[in-house]
Amino acid sequence: MRMRKLLVALVASTIGLAGSFAVSSPAQAATKYTMHTDDSDPGGRVEFWPNGDIVRLCDIEADGWGVELTVLVLADWEVYHLSVGGNGNCKEVRASTGPLYDMVEGSTVEFYINLYKTGVCSTCHEDFSSWRNDN
Numbered sequence: 001m002r003m004r005k006l007l008v009a010l011v012a013s014t015i016g017l018a019g020s021f022a023v024s025s026p027a028q029a030a031t032k033y034t035m036h037t038d039d040s041d042p043g044g045r046v047e048f049w050p051n052g053d054i055v056r057l058c059d060i061e062a063d064g065w066g067v068e069l070t071v072l073v074l075a076d077w078e079v080y081h082l083s084v085g086g087n088g089n090c091k092e093v094r095a096s097t098g099p100l101y102d103m104v105e106g107s108t109v110e111f112y113i114n115l116y117k118t119g120v121c122s123t124c125h126e127d128f129s130s131w132r133n134d135n
Helices: 002-029
Strands: 035-036 046-047 054-059 065-075 079-086 090-093 108-116 127-132
Touching: 035 108, 035 127, 046 065, 046 108, 054 065, 054 079, 079 090
Parallel strands: none
Antiparallel strands: 035 046, 046 054, 054 090, 065 079, 065 108, 108 127
16 A cells, blocks of 8 residues: 555656646747837837747837848858838748748847838837847
8 A cells, every 4th residue: 555655656746747847848939039119109029039030020000110120140140131111010030931041049149120211210219139049
Protein backbone atom coordinates (compact mmCIF):
# COMPACT_ATOMS: atom_id res chain seq x y z
CA MET A 1 0.00 0.00 0.00
CA ARG A 2 2.79 2.39 0.92
CA MET A 3 4.58 1.64 -2.38
CA ARG A 4 1.38 2.28 -4.33
CA LYS A 5 0.93 5.72 -2.68
CA LEU A 6 4.54 6.57 -3.44
CA LEU A 7 4.10 5.54 -7.08
CA VAL A 8 0.88 7.59 -7.42
CA ALA A 9 2.61 10.63 -5.89
CA LEU A 10 5.58 10.21 -8.23
CA VAL A 11 3.35 9.94 -11.32
CA ALA A 12 1.30 12.97 -10.24
CA SER A 13 4.37 15.11 -9.66
CA THR A 14 5.83 14.07 -13.04
CA ILE A 15 2.59 15.02 -14.80
CA GLY A 16 2.53 18.34 -12.95
CA LEU A 17 6.13 19.07 -13.91
CA ALA A 18 5.50 18.18 -17.58
CA GLY A 19 2.39 20.37 -17.55
CA SER A 20 4.35 23.34 -16.26
CA PHE A 21 6.80 23.02 -19.17
CA ALA A 22 3.93 22.84 -21.64
CA VAL A 23 2.45 26.03 -20.18
CA SER A 24 5.71 28.01 -20.27
CA SER A 25 6.56 27.24 -23.91
CA PRO A 26 3.62 29.08 -25.52
CA ALA A 27 4.32 32.11 -23.33
CA GLN A 28 7.84 32.31 -24.69
CA ALA A 29 6.58 31.92 -28.26
CA ALA A 30 4.11 34.76 -27.73
CA THR A 31 6.78 37.44 -27.13
CA LYS A 32 5.70 40.59 -28.94
CA TYR A 33 7.28 44.06 -29.07
CA THR A 34 5.27 47.17 -29.94
CA MET A 35 6.24 50.77 -30.74
CA HIS A 36 4.21 53.79 -31.91
CA THR A 37 5.13 56.94 -33.80
CA ASP A 38 6.33 59.70 -31.50
CA ASP A 39 3.45 62.17 -31.88
CA SER A 40 0.94 63.31 -29.26
CA ASP A 41 -1.80 61.09 -30.71
CA PRO A 42 0.18 58.27 -32.39
CA GLY A 43 -0.77 57.62 -35.99
CA GLY A 44 1.41 54.57 -36.61
CA ARG A 45 2.32 51.33 -34.88
CA VAL A 46 4.84 48.54 -35.51
CA GLU A 47 4.62 45.11 -33.89
CA PHE A 48 7.41 42.51 -33.93
CA TRP A 49 7.21 38.83 -32.99
CA PRO A 50 10.65 37.14 -32.93
CA ASN A 51 9.02 33.73 -33.38
CA GLY A 52 8.52 33.68 -37.16
CA ASP A 53 10.23 37.08 -37.66
CA ILE A 54 6.82 38.71 -38.05
CA VAL A 55 6.72 42.49 -38.56
CA ARG A 56 3.36 44.29 -38.84
CA LEU A 57 3.14 48.01 -39.67
CA CYS A 58 -0.23 49.76 -39.23
CA ASP A 59 -1.68 53.20 -39.90
CA ILE A 60 -3.91 53.66 -36.86
CA GLU A 61 -5.32 57.15 -37.31
CA ALA A 62 -7.31 58.97 -40.00
CA ASP A 63 -4.98 61.98 -40.06
CA GLY A 64 -3.85 62.14 -43.70
CA TRP A 65 -0.37 60.80 -42.83
CA GLY A 66 1.07 57.42 -43.85
CA VAL A 67 3.53 55.35 -41.83
CA GLU A 68 7.04 54.30 -42.88
CA LEU A 69 9.29 51.70 -41.27
CA THR A 70 12.95 50.89 -41.76
CA VAL A 71 14.20 47.58 -40.36
CA LEU A 72 17.94 46.95 -39.93
CA VAL A 73 19.25 43.52 -38.88
CA LEU A 74 22.67 44.27 -37.40
CA ALA A 75 24.09 40.72 -37.73
CA ASP A 76 24.21 40.92 -41.53
CA TRP A 77 23.39 44.61 -42.15
CA GLU A 78 20.25 43.58 -44.03
CA VAL A 79 17.81 46.51 -44.46
CA TYR A 80 14.25 46.65 -45.67
CA HIS A 81 11.49 49.27 -45.75
CA LEU A 82 7.72 49.07 -45.37
CA SER A 83 5.07 51.75 -45.75
CA VAL A 84 1.32 51.86 -45.37
CA GLY A 85 -1.35 54.55 -45.46
CA GLY A 86 -5.03 54.82 -44.71
CA ASN A 87 -6.56 54.47 -41.28
CA GLY A 88 -6.80 50.82 -40.24
CA ASN A 89 -4.56 49.50 -43.02
CA CYS A 90 -1.65 47.24 -42.12
CA LYS A 91 1.19 45.54 -43.96
CA GLU A 92 2.77 42.37 -42.59
CA VAL A 93 5.89 40.43 -43.55
CA ARG A 94 7.42 37.34 -41.97
CA ALA A 95 10.35 34.98 -42.49
CA SER A 96 8.23 32.84 -44.82
CA THR A 97 7.51 35.91 -47.03
CA GLY A 98 11.04 35.68 -48.46
CA PRO A 99 14.76 35.62 -47.62
CA LEU A 100 14.92 39.38 -47.07
CA TYR A 101 12.54 39.05 -44.10
CA ASP A 102 14.20 35.98 -42.53
CA MET A 103 16.26 37.60 -39.75
CA VAL A 104 19.41 36.10 -38.24
CA GLU A 105 18.46 34.33 -34.99
CA GLY A 106 19.87 35.97 -31.87
CA SER A 107 20.62 39.21 -33.70
CA THR A 108 19.74 42.75 -32.66
CA VAL A 109 17.17 44.35 -34.94
CA GLU A 110 16.65 48.12 -35.15
CA PHE A 111 13.24 49.55 -36.04
CA TYR A 112 12.75 53.17 -37.21
CA ILE A 113 9.12 54.29 -37.56
CA ASN A 114 7.86 57.67 -38.75
CA LEU A 115 4.89 59.42 -40.33
CA TYR A 116 5.04 60.76 -43.88
CA LYS A 117 2.99 62.99 -46.14
CA THR A 118 3.87 63.99 -49.70
CA GLY A 119 6.05 67.10 -49.62
CA VAL A 120 6.22 67.14 -45.81
CA CYS A 121 9.05 66.18 -43.44
CA SER A 122 9.64 62.43 -43.81
CA THR A 123 11.24 62.09 -40.37
CA CYS A 124 8.45 63.82 -38.48
CA HIS A 125 7.35 62.00 -35.35
CA GLU A 126 10.09 59.41 -35.74
CA ASP A 127 10.70 56.80 -33.05
CA PHE A 128 13.38 54.12 -32.73
CA SER A 129 13.80 50.86 -30.85
CA SER A 130 16.24 47.94 -30.78
CA TRP A 131 14.90 44.46 -30.10
CA ARG A 132 16.51 41.01 -30.04
CA ASN A 133 15.42 38.28 -32.43
CA ASP A 134 15.92 35.70 -29.69
CA ASN A 135 13.26 33.08 -30.17
